Amino acid sequence: MDRLEVFGANKLKGQIRISGSKNASLPILASTILSDKKIYLSNLPNVKDIETMIKLLKSIGLTFKLSKKRKSILIEKNKKIKTYAPYNLVKTMRAGILVLGPMLARFGKAKVSLPGGCSIGTRPVDIHLKSLAKLGVKYKIVDGYVHAFVKKKLKGTKIKFPKISVGATENLIIACSMAEGTSILTNCAIEPEIKDLVNFINAMGGKIRWIGKRTVRIYGVNKFNDVYYKVMSDRIEAGTYLILGAMSEGVLKIQGINPKIIKTEIDILKKIGAKIILSKDQIIISGSKKIKGINIKTAPYPGFPSDLQAQLMVLLCKAEKYSVIQEKIFENRFMHVSELNRMGAKIIIKKNKAIINGNTKFRGAELMATDLRASVSLIIAALTAKEKSIISRIYHLDRGYEKIEKKLRKIGAKIRRIS
Ligand code: UD1
Numbered sequence: 001m002d003r004l005e006v007f008g009a010n011k012l013k014g015q016i017r018i019s020g021s022k023n024a025s026l027p028i029l030a031s032t033i034l035s036d037k038k039i040y041l042s043n044l045p046n047v048k049d050i051e052t053m054i055k056l057l058k059s060i061g062l063t064f065k066l067s068k069k070r071k072s073i074l075i076e077k078n079k080k081i082k083t084y085a086p087y088n089l090v091k092t093m094r095a096g097i098l099v100l101g102p103m104l105a106r107f108g109k110a111k112v113s114l115p116g117g118c119s120i121g122t123r124p125v126d127i128h129l130k131s132l133a134k135l136g137v138k139y140k141i142v143d144g145y146v147h148a149f150v151k152k153k154l155k156g157t158k159i160k161f162p163k164i165s166v167g168a169t170e171n172l173i174i175a176c177s178m179a180e181g182t183s184i185l186t187n188c189a190i191e192p193e194i195k196d197l198v199n200f201i202n203a204m205g206g207k208i209r210w211i212g213k214r215t216v217r218i219y220g221v222n223k224f225n226d227v228y229y230k231v232m233s234d235r236i237e238a239g240t241y242l243i244l245g246a247m248s249e250g251v252l253k254i255q256g257i258n259p260k261i262i263k264t265e266i267d268i269l270k271k272i273g274a275k276i277i278l279s280k281d282q283i284i285i286s287g288s289k290k291i292k293g294i295n296i297k298t299a300p301y302p303g304f305p306s307d308l309q310a311q312l313m314v315l316l317c318k319a320e321k322y323s324v325i326q327e328k329i330f331e332n333r334f335m336h337v338s339e340l341n342r343m344g345a346k347i348i349i350k351k352n353k354a355i356i357n358g359n360t361k362f363r364g365a366e367l368m369a370t371d372l373r374a375s376v377s378l379i380i381a382a383l384t385a386k387e388k389s390i391i392s393r394i395y396h397l398d399r400g401y402e403k404i405e406k407k408l409r410k411i412g413a414k415i416r417r418i419s
Contacts, residue, residue: 007414013250033102101175156181245285310377336374
């Protein structure tokens with residue numbers, strides 16, 4: 001199993017180009033099941049989750065050409081589709097459940113494996129299922145699979161989500177875009193990736209309009225057209241490298257990201273003391289010797305993302321005083337804490353709050369990655385330690401960070417993969 005060897009305490013400086021967004025590419029790829037026309041997608045990130053979603057599309061019968069660097073795909077024929085998503089392809093990637101909505105919308109039936117638990121929390125899909133039921137879907141769960149069907153077509157309706165959920169909003173937007181009649185979805189998640197999904201479906205002929213901050217109106221259509229679409233950049237990857245920039249003495253230029261979509265993160269980093277210069281699609285950041293402690297809660301967009309909580313925690317370990325992070329999205333997303341404490345951090349967990357004492361000098365250690373974002377937080381900590389660190393179980397990291405060692409080496413980090 002691959003591991004990462006990291007030697008820290010080097011001055012990091014230079015440029016990092018942000019890849020395409022994983023969390024936008026996944027629902028967009030799932031939504032291609034709706035159409036039988038040609039679809040060309042560019043700016044996909046070359047990461048494991050996208051590879052898994054493409055395998056899933058292949059297993060159900062889509063034919064496509066993937067570019068050599070796996071960053072663009074031409075989906076050519078999309079006629080005989082199996083409406084079955086097996087466990088072995090859905091188990092490592094929860095976004096597999098996103099094929100349920102488009103399968104039901106186009107073919108009226110689906111058998112999709114439940115994604116199962118996950119290390120950051122139980123992550124149920126009840127909101128997806130109950131909302132699809134409002135469109136006329138009947139379902140039962142047998143042996144870990146959702147068996148679902150609809151008589152004739154999905155029927156558009158009004159749905160108010162009981163809780164803000166990224167995945168449920170995506171599944172329903174995709175399903176409603178091919179349902180009969182009009183749907184109005186309220187209390188939607190409004191992450192930029194959801195806006196990107198809507199832009200994609202509209203580009204292939206969908207009729208979706210935002211009519212309120214968290215409300216979307218969808219006229220169902222029967223047919224789509226050929227489409228070329230460029231997926232947005234990854235704001236979580238950008239936020240991760242910004243946090244690294246706020247910890248380093250050198251100047252980092254984060255390129256290919258629109259600063260407007262990460263305004264919350266930028267404001268917080270400025271508050272902590274980072275020096276930031278913004279332009280149209282570039283952010284220049286350098287750290288400050290004095291990092292201020294803060295109190296912060298994770299929240300749905302436009303709040304501070306749970307997906308950057310672990311990375312921010314590493315930065316706050318370096319603050320002059322103490323900080324508090326409250327995790328409001330997932331119930332078990334502090335697994336990086338014990339590893340960070342082994343590296344010298346002084347973090348105490350009380351329910352969903354982490355109390356982070358500052359002035360930490362991280363020491364190198366042998367470490368274990370526990371989930372995607374936790375893995376990268378360990379790398380950030382290891383990059384500030386004088387000693388060597390070895391990080392194992394980095395398959396988590398490969399799910400979502402494209403060429404991370406290469407990007408980090410380019411800015412002066414000493415990091416290598418050992419197989
Ligand atoms: C997506 C992101 C993930 C991010 C998360 C929150 C993708 C592929 N993944 O995950 O990186 O951390 O949003 O921003 O885009 N919930 C239910 N029932 C449901 C669905 C969700 O109770 O049917 C709960 C979840 O357990 C969680 C909360 O709602 O506590 C938010 O989850 P959700 O927004 O759905 O996250 P994902 O779509 O799984």
